[in-house]
Amino acid sequence: MPMAPPPDFDTLTVADIARLADSDRLPPVERWHPDHCGDSEMRIARDGTWFHQGSPIGRAAMVRAFSRILRREPDGGYVLVTPVEKLDIVVEDAPFVAVEMKVEGEGRDATLAFRLNTGEMVTASADHPLRFAEHDDGPHPYVHVRGGLEALVTRALYYELAERALADAGESTASGPPGVWSAGTFFPLAPAE
Numbered sequence: 001m002p003m004a005p006p007p008d009f010d011t012l013t014v015a016d017i018a019r020l021a022d023s024d025r026l027p028p029v030e031r032w033h034p035d036h037c038g039d040s041e042m043r044i045a046r047d048g049t050w051f052h053q054g055s056p057i058g059r060a061a062m063v064r065a066f067s068r069i070l071r072r073e074p075d076g077g078y079v080l081v082t083p084v085e086k087l088d089i090v091v092e093d094a095p096f097v098a099v100e101m102k103v104e105g106e107g108r109d110a111t112l113a114f115r116l117n118t119g120e121m122v123t124a125s126a127d128h129p130l131r132f133a134e135h136d137d138g139p140h141p142y143v144h145v146r147g148g149l150e151a152l153v154t155r156a157l158y159y160e161l162a163e164r165a166l167a168d169a170g171e172s173t174a175s176g177p178p179g180v181w182s183a184g185t186f187f188p189l190a191p192a193e
Contacts, residue, residue, distance in 0.1 A: 029071045030147060032081050040080050040087035042066070046152070048097035048117040060119070067118040070095055072148035096120070096151035098143055101160060107168050112161075112182040114143055116151050125183035130161075134191045141189075165189050 043051045050057040050066065057063050070089070071081050078091045098114040105111055112124045124130045128144045130153075141153040141161060153161070165178035177190035 026068055026146070029069055029081050032083050032086075034081065034084050034086050036079075037085040037087055040089045042080070042087075043090040044078075044092065044095050046093040048099075048152075064118050064120075067095070067120070070149060093140075094142055094150045094152040096145055096149065098122075098151040098153040098157060101153075101157045103164070108181050108184070108186075110164070110168075110181045112180065114151065114153070114157075116145070120145065122151070123183060124180075124185070124187065126185045129185065130180070130182070130187040132187075132189050132191050139189070139191060162189060 041053045045051065050063045057066075066080060069080050069082060071079050073079055078089050078095060080087045080089050097117040099117050100115040102113045102115075103110060104113075112130075113121060114124070115121050122128050122143055122145050124143055130141055130143050131150075132139050132141050134140075139158070141158050142150040143153060145151050161180055162178075164180050168180065169178050177188045179186055179188035179190075181187075
């Protein structure tokens with residue numbers, strides 16, 4: 001059965017996004033433990049583009065279907081897993097990219113919701129924390145999606161987060177770095193030490 005296209009992010013409230021995320025029934029990949037079958041010949045580029053045998057996968061529905069059977073292994077590697085096979089997949093940075101952000105509320109009462117390049121939605125919270133990592137080209141924000149899988153937050157959205165953090169500086173911790181609030185949790189923009 002074909003998957004329905006994701007709803008229009010612009011028309012959703014943060015509450016709608018949370019409800020849709022909670023109702024999204026993902027396959028139970030954490031319960032599937034087939035034998036390793038080899039390499040999928042697939043790669044997820046840093047910009048979120050999925051490739052198979054060196055060619056980009058152009059069908060969004062195909063990418064979404066594969067993203068639902070993606071799992072992070074205890075050794076840090078990534079696999080595509082079904083009840084009968086497990087195949088390695090190369091992930092250059094994070095398997096998802098947060099491409100849109102919706103904000104409701106201000107300061108401590110703010111809630112930040114993200115739409116991923118796969119159409120999936122996630123709200124930053126204690127269960128889906130934002131983290132900031134320092135790389136050679138500057139800080140990179142990530143939001144936890146599920147089971148050790150993260151989404152790289154685009155540079156444009158990072159600038160929006162930084163702008164919010166500076167505007168809310170009075171509401172952050174007294175002596176700590178600036179950060180943003182979402183769903184009652186404070187996320188400092190500085191990388192964890």
